[in-house]
Amino acid sequence: MTELTRLGVVLTDRGSKxxxxxxxxxxxxxxxxxxxALKADKLYAKATHNTWAAVxxxxxxxxxxxxxxxxxVILRMMQRAGLENHVIIVTRWYGGKKLGGDRFRRVQxxxxxxxxxxxxxx
Structure with missing residues (x-):
């Protein structure tokens, strides 16, 4: 395993980060x-979702x-990019408003x- 790379909050939508x-x-x-390692950071441990995929x-x-x-959604994008031997984790902190189908666009x-x-x- 190589070092964990965190890009931090990359977008917000209706309060969700x-x-x-x-x-x-x-x-x-x-x-x-x-x-x-990710959840050792209390901010990530308290997130609503830590969704992940790996090939x-x-x-x-x-x-x-x-x-x-x-x-x-994550897995399909990784497969299209040909990214193997990698894990991608999308973390969401729920902001109080349902996003419906837009949540998949935010994951993308x-x-x-x-x-x-x-x-x-x-």
């Missing part, structure tokens, strides 16, 4: 270590963390910001 983080990983144990040689893994369907926007930082395209 979205941040994106990620790291190179080679196994499920690495993913768990990245998630522990490993053994297959794809993902977890919505209560944000139903959001991990699949956050994931795109991370992919852009890596120089990958989805």
């Amino acid at each position: 979205y941040a994106v983080s990620g790291a190179s990983v080679a196994s499920r144990d690495d993913i768990d270590a990245v998630l522990r 490993l040689p053994t297959g794809a893994l993902k977890a919505d963390d209560g944000e139903a369907g959001a991990a699949m 926007d956050a994931t795109r910001a991370y992919l852009d930082r890596l120089g990958a395209t989805a």
Whole structure:
């Protein structure tokens, strides 16, 4: 596992804040270590959702963390970009107003910001 990269809050929508983080990983144990490192920061530990996806040689893994369907959005973008051996985590702090389908667009926007930082395209 390489060092966790945090881009911090990349966008807000109706009070909800979205941040994106990620790291190179080679196994499920690495993913768990990245998630522990992220949640060691109390701000991230108290987030409403830490949705993530990863593509490993053994297959794809993902977890919505209560944000139903959001991990699949991250996973599809990673697969289109050809990004493997990596985990991307989109963190949301709920702002009090439901976003409906826009929440998926915000997850896409956050994931795109991370992919852009890596120089990958989805």
